[in-house]
Amino acid sequence: MTNILLLEDLPEIRAWLSSLVLQVFPGAQIAEAARVHDALGLVSAIRFDLALVDLGLPDGSGVDVVAALREHQPETQSVVVTIHDDDEHLFPALQAGAFGYILKEQARELIIEQLHRISQGEPPLSPSIARRVMAYFAAKSKPQPASPNAMPTVSLTERETEVLLRVAKGYTLPEIGQQLTLSRHTIADYVKQIYRKLNVSSRAEAALEAQRMGLFGR
């Protein structure tokens, strides 16, 4: 049995997504929420396997729910379901621990396929997101002033960077697999790894930032 959190404020879309999810995961238990507050309550009460989270909600951003899930239920796969396709909206959610994103207006079949892929460990990655991730890690690799509480830095491997570079240039994941003579699964693993590292690094950074604020606040 699969427990699924569905956070969406528009009732029609929520119902539509709900039926779509049941089609992908027959017999799943779907907990629906329309507000961030409600969703956070559910997160503290129920253990979820998958969470579909909208970003723009009446009482806040779905990013908070993604972060809460990452914190309390690290095993849960969070997928952002949104009408924002730009990296400015998506990147924070990915940093918070979202594992992929789905654009809501796409055709039912397309979304079903993407959901399948994500649940099988093949998250999507757009060129603009790839560029954003590269820029993030490039900024991190710059020499930084020595800090007494320096965290172990997370960095991308050469292969992961290679994959990101090709995604940024507009190549699809299967194309990259062909170019690097790697299997589709290996490429998917790289992408997953990139997502994970982005999340880990962002969390470390956030923790460091919080510590710094604490130092200043004292």
Next chain:
Amino acid sequence: MQRPRLLSAAPALACGMSRHAGRLALPLLLCLGLLGLAASADAQTVKIHAAQAVVSDSPSFPADPPAQRIDLPDDWSLSRPGSDGPVWYRLSFTAPGLRERGELLALYIEHVCTNLQVYLNGQLIHSGGQMHEPITQNCNHPQLVSLPAGLIDIGLNSLDIKVVGHALSRVASTHRAGGLSALEIGPQSVLAERHAQQVALNVAVPQAVSATLLLMGSFMFVLGWINRRDSHLAYFGALSVGWAIVESRLWLRNLPFDNAVSELLLCSMLPLLTWASVQFLLRYAQVRHRWVDIGMPLQALAVPASLLLAGPERLYPMASVWYVLLALQTLAAAAFYLRTQYRERRRSFWPMALLLCLATVALAVEYGAQKFGLRGLLMQLAQAATPAMMVLVGLRLLQQQGRALQAAEESKAHLEMRIREATAEIERNFTQLAELRVEKVTERERKRIAADLHDDLGAKLLTIVHTSDSERISSLAREALEEMRLSVRGLTGKPVQLIDALGDWRAEVVSRLGQAGIEADWSAPSDELPQTLSARAFVQTTRILREAVSNVIKHSGATHCSLSCEISDGDVQIVVRDNGHGIPMELDGRLDRGHGMASMKHRAKQLQGQCLVESGPGYGTVIRLTLPLTRATELS
């Protein structure tokens, strides 16, 4: 001697030898030698160096006591020390042939102190002024006495001169001690000229000096008084005014005081002058001594007090001591001033040193004249030198003051300029800040509009997409949603790197064609490209490409589609070529019909580019899109 003798004169008895006879006059001197006369160089006047003299206050030349023969000039301090006179002098002269010639005779007395009356053959013909206290002060005024022709006898004429004066001990300067200079008799025209010259030198020059010093001194005093930082100017002004007052003693004849009081007042002026000059020099060197500030006023009181204590009989020795003391003080102050100037390497050292040296020499000459009773041009030069120095120093001070004023004006102008610059800078910054604020507000507003669009319009369109039963309405709503998203991006987006835009386009085109089962072939430069696209240009190009790919998918029936992108001459050219069946003529003829060609062309035109469509049944469709990069970059 070409001209005939005009006159001869003699004291009653023995001869006096001329001390001033010129070489030309020698023959005459020899012939007149016994008479004690000397013909002057022009041989028209006769200089008299001897007379009979007797001390008496009688109204006419006394018969008793008997007169003695004395040499002229007669300095009372030497011939009769301590005597206040009056002294009668008598001499005789003949003037043969005077009436025939019709010339006027005159007696010229270069120096008489303090005053005189002249009698010709017993008749009073001239009075210098008041003969009793306060006696008219004529020491510095040469006397010219016309000898009325009617009173002159053909034979021997007797000339009596009554002189009143003061013993040296009762005056502060040898210049004012009683005495009579040598006398000269001759044609009035000649002597009047001499007299006028001497008056100019003795009276007019001191008057001019007094006026100048008074004017300049007052001016400087006011200047220094107003601006306390320039206190040296005030002291210099006081010095000048004081000097002008002292100088007035040379030409002011009638004072309402008797001799003792006027001498005391004059002497009391000197410590005040010293005070002013010492303080001027110190302040000018930017030094202030407390003991000078206190000592100088005390000294100014001590001098008249000591003179009063000594009494009028011992005025001269007392004053002489003070002269030396005061002169030494002034010299010390001058030396001190010069030393500081020299140490500080001031440019004004040399001119000031020169001026002060000249003033010292003048002081020394003055002192010498006092000590040895010198009289004449040198002493007069020395007397004029000190005020002249003062005028020069005054001019120099004024020049400095003027320069300081100019410098102040300049610095003020400079300051004003700086203020104007700073104001302009502030205004500029303010404008920039305001612009930034406007930009920020605009940005925020755009973001708000974008968020509203997403939340409101986006949500409704999305609902239509997923709830409509009609596939056509769903897809229209989906397209509208995409359009809205692009519009928002064009509204809020930042410029996009061309290489990034190519990546985005490739990903979209290839995945869409792939999903439609059409083989895609994309070629584009993959190196770093420096160009950027404005958000608007990026959005419009994305729309055109999307429309073109949609056409390929929906209408072409193609199995292969190639897209190429080239950058040349500041243009970006994108060619979309498919192997479908082309656009049928009737479709092309009738505007568009869902193919979106018109909107593609319209969008290209908005970007100053063009969109060409080549199509024919059987050989596919080629869409050539050319956009100028510079325009696309600028449009934002």
